[in-house]
Amino acid sequence: xxxxxxxxxxxxxxxxxxxxxxxxxxxxxxxxxxxxxxxxxxxxxxxxxxxxxxxxxxxxxxxxxxxxxxxxxxxxxxxxxxxxxxxxxxxxxxxxxxxxxxxxxxxxxxxxxxxxxxxxxxxxxxxxxxxxxxxxxxxxxxxxxxxxxxxxxxxxxxxxxxxxxxxxxxxxxxxxxxxxxxxxxxxxxxxxxxxxxxxxxxx
Numbered sequence: 001x002x003x004x005x006x007x008x009x010x011x012x013x014x015x016x017x018x019x020x021x022x023x024x025x026x027x028x029x030x031x032x033x034x035x036x037x038x039x040x041x042x043x044x045x046x047x048x049x050x051x052x053x054x055x056x057x058x059x060x061x062x063x064x065x066x067x068x069x070x071x072x073x074x075x076x077x078x079x080x081x082x083x084x085x086x087x088x089x090x091x092x093x094x095x096x097x098x099x100x101x102x103x104x105x106x107x108x109x110x111x112x113x114x115x116x117x118x119x120x121x122x123x124x125x126x127x128x129x130x131x132x133x134x135x136x137x138x139x140x141x142x143x144x145x146x147x148x149x150x151x152x153x154x155x156x157x158x159x160x161x162x163x164x165x166x167x168x169x170x171x172x173x174x175x176x177x178x179x180x181x182x183x184x185x186x187x188x189x190x191x192x193x194x195x196x197x198x199x200x201x202x203x
Contacts, residue, residue, distance in 0.1 A: 068119035069144045071151070073126025073180050079163045082177035082185060083127060083146060085153060088160025091115055093149040093184055096173035100148040105138040108171040114143040115151040131182050147182020 070086040083091050092112065096103040104112055114137050121144045123129035133145040144151045154165030154175070167186060168175045176184035 067117075069115055069117035069121045070124050071115075071121060071127045071132065071144065071146060072124025074161075076161060076163045076177070079166050079177050079185050081126070082163065082179060083151075084160070085115055086124075089153045089157055090163040090165070090177050091146075091151040091153055092165050092175045093146075093178055094152065094171075094173050094175055095184075096171075097150050100145065100150070101135060102137045102143055102150040103173075104150075104152065104171060109138070111155050111170070112152040112165070112175070113155065114141070115153060116141050117144050118142070126180050128180065128182075146178060149178065149182065149184075151178070 071083050071091065072086075073081055074084040074088060075081050076084075076090060079090075085091055094102075094104055094112070102114060104114070116137075117134065121132045121134065123132055127146075131147045133148070134142045135145050135150055137143040137150070152175075156162075156164040163177050165175050166177050174186070176186045178184060
């Protein structure tokens, strides 16, 4: 009996030892997996948003429909005194608009944004209020006109004082800056065509 009891006690102790060993292994395996998960999370959060935030927003120039548009006269180095918008960007007319309607749509309007207004346009220094008017463009928005010609800015002009669109031929017509009398600059430079300035012709 004494020998049997002793052997049983030893067996129970062995089982207990195995149980403790198994639990120790289980706890060590779970503790090593935790740092791996946390380091992975910090790695993704560290890079998220940084490149997106540094991308910046595209800048736009030229026309705007937030309020009444203003047109005034300014001196541009390469073309002389011509009309500009309230931000100092040169405004242009399009030869295809000789019927006093806008014929610049789609890709054309993207390259030559129409000068829009949400109120009655005003004439600044050197411009004539009697020559100012409006017309609906292809999108139904109100576009400023001068001497009957719909006005546009040019996407190639990146700052005030530029007139890179002067004399360009694009989208089936010719583009020109405008004098205070409403004459395209190309026509105003010719003495023979100056008499036709009132009609908006002279291309």
